[in-house]
Amino acid sequence: MGNDGSGAGDGTKATEDAESTQVYRTFRRARDLLLTHREDYAAAREEFAWPEFAEFNWALDWFDRIAAEERNAGRPALWIVEEDGADNRWTFSELSARSNQVANWLRGLGVRRGDRLILMLGNQVELWETILACMKLGAVIIPASTLLAPADLRDRVERGAARHVVVRDADTATFADVAGDYTRIAVGERVPGWESFADARTAEATFSPDGVTRADDELLLYFTSGTTAKPKLVRHTHISYPVGHLSTMYWIGLEPGDVHLNISSPGWAKHAWSNVFAPWNAEATVFLYNYGRFDAAGLMEQMDRCGITSFCAPPTVWRMLIQADLTALRNPPRKVVGAGEPLNPEVIDQVERAWGVTIRDGFGQTETSVQIANTPGQPVKPGSMGRAVPGFTVALVDPVTGQPASEGEICLDLRSRPVGLMTGYAGDDERTEAAFADGYYHTGDVGTIDDDGYITYVGRTDDVFKASDYRISPFELESVLLEHDAVAEAAVVPAPDEIRLSVPKAYVVLADGYQPDAATAESILAFARKNLAPYKRIRRIEFADLPKTISGKIRRVELRGRENTKGDSRATTEFREEDFPSLRG
Template structure:
């Protein structure tokens, strides 16, 4: 679906019904086209499964009834750790139908991360895949968690999902839900403290339907989607899962593909060919690795290719364009927002550009005083605080709200410039966030873990340019007395980090230094280290 940028920008209107909620959308889809396939699932062992929209409705309501039998009420927090599995949508939708708030968590986290999240938002229910229950069991007695549901098998002191939903009604008379009711708490990373709890309301999903679907994926609920198959390669614990599989796939009524297997470029290309995927959303690292293959040997049915997480460089764009006559299109947004910038279907893609502002958001670039900057000037990407497409604040954290909302704007912390044609270009990160292979990594989390090692006195983490991953985490380390830098110590610190934090956060490079650059007040000047790495 090609659109006119000017026409869409000028004519866009927000249409968010007061009673909007995603469980009601599923009910409507099931009534209208219940036999349409909502989900096609495949895992690395060849196991397949399908779910129609009627199946989703039944499974959603059965799990909602099961949660009610356990005592889950409207407003309760339900934390989940789930790989890509056929029942993920049933679990998420069922919790929402019950009026609970979802707390998505990545399977790459560590037990202490789960402990922090559960305590921070006072989560009382955990729904976890059998392969991940150990992460919760290790800390369960140190959290407010009271109810434990396991998906896929048995676990001591856990209630089986299959047994829980067996015999439950496929109708659920749950609490009334509205667009302004809380829906989820998605944790994000910062540079000066713990992950932050981003609170979203049910209207978030409607905003995805109105913005992400037409202006990024190129689909709408009014389109003929019978020959479309959408594939977003994200995991269930990330905000990106809500950006695409839930916020676009489910809201529009499309059929989407879910693969439960580790990323391998050849495998993914074969899958796209065999399953006849028509629209793909992947991260730049995956596109860069795709481009190293002989793309001309694959007969793909792709109509659109989307990228998000960090700027996509020219080489994979040109490789996909040449092989498949499809131009990968960047989009930009955050856990706190919908897509703020996209390379719209139908407009020219400028390599390296984040695209143009999506309609209705009012995305702009401002200086420190909140004034809009001119063409070519660098400033901070910002969105008016009254925009429906952003979050309302951090869950039970008014002090964080005060730091983030400034006057008329929500400040994203990302720096950009704008050219004469209205395209935005990423210039850096005001808050030092590292983006590696699509993962957002707060340097504080890396540094905090490193200095807990007896050999480390001080540490600073920055992003270092990398051909495939965009950036990698590099740590500058000041050693404690009695230790000397060596390859063996680098390996020891890396192994230590992999045990202490999520694997994608460990520093792939470590440089031992005598001292770190600091301001007069003692704050680390990461900007100097980043500049050093770029040079």
């Protein structure tokens, strides 16, 4: 195989190069088919097939290959703009050579094939250098957010069986109380007792792997963001994310030469989705703007200056953007998408009015690449996440009968198992078996599907609740609330009620200029009453910050817990329908 360059003779080397070239061509054919049918969903669904590999190393068999092509010689692969105006770019060929140096240097420190390495860096070039280097070495990456506390890191070192860590110099102190026999590597200033990443610059720029990389070898081990008591360890291989994210590339509509801005923090799956694999599968430029505090005007100024052609942001960022003057962006990107949580229709409408483009929703998980999406050139139905993307067979399964239904749990049919799906949860056979039960991969999310195959998100299986014996989707109610000018963010949960057992209650974050008082509450409740069916009526509202995971997802489970333990007491910023005579009856 071409990714085995361990000092073989000339004849063997020629054979390996030929095999590597064949792997490269196979991957490119699959990639190019999706580019060719970028706006022809039916053709892409019919003709696309996942490329099959016994051996595959994306960094060697794809990235290094495209870096060597003449058309990419001077093209930036990575472009990072700092808040102080510093502007840095690295070409594909520069990152190829630099990752070779890092791989050789890490090997000298004892990093071996199959070793697990915690990677805890910000949006800095060393992050991408290390990702590529680890892939070349066959080491397993455990991505970690710089926001993690010592307890989180102890869990990652222990359960992740980490043998090496690469962290920013400023974060080395966080490991002071994290015991373990692991190599400590600091990026930035030299730290006593830590290896200095800067020394990698003296290493050889030509790399030879020590053996083949099997397609099913472990590559990434993601700790989920902690919406459950104990994070799961999601296991991905050398194909499930690198090859699987061809679906993500297709959803975004990325093409060679695009400049793609994705707002996501390192350490979480979405960062790998859209800041590594999807754009570089397309030979596009990964663009980052590093800021200390989110500033919509400043972000749009950089988007204009740098000619961003493609933009992806989570709903939290989209909701902050629509609080600003979107028309300040003179040349909006023509490809705009949202992921992480479903986008509310009001957000989509405001962006479309200001930029003349439609945000296309997509659905996936840490466990998968994009499964369902509104793809380029296709009609977008309000509120829908779109249709199953090429390479994925989606079924909505009734939780009682276990049969496909028009409303049910969103599942992947394993009779045609997609490449972009995890192999399971490391060290947790019980959770893995539950996730892959009955011939399906179970997402834990509920949706509805129409006759055209468009899927609309309802909620997590544990977020949907009943009130007065009616089934309530928090997402639907939240979408209505966001149409009110005073509401910046909202989360709906069931609140215990003596008569109805439970009633919908909204936790609300207010937009700038609004006060958390009775007048605002009455206005929002009246608006919801007008725009929701009687059985969906929001009967309580509380103005409060929303608890979120460090990856930015709302922790509705925490809000439900508050409601179940507070009894008859209520916060000073909580208001109820019965408080207002105008809303009675």
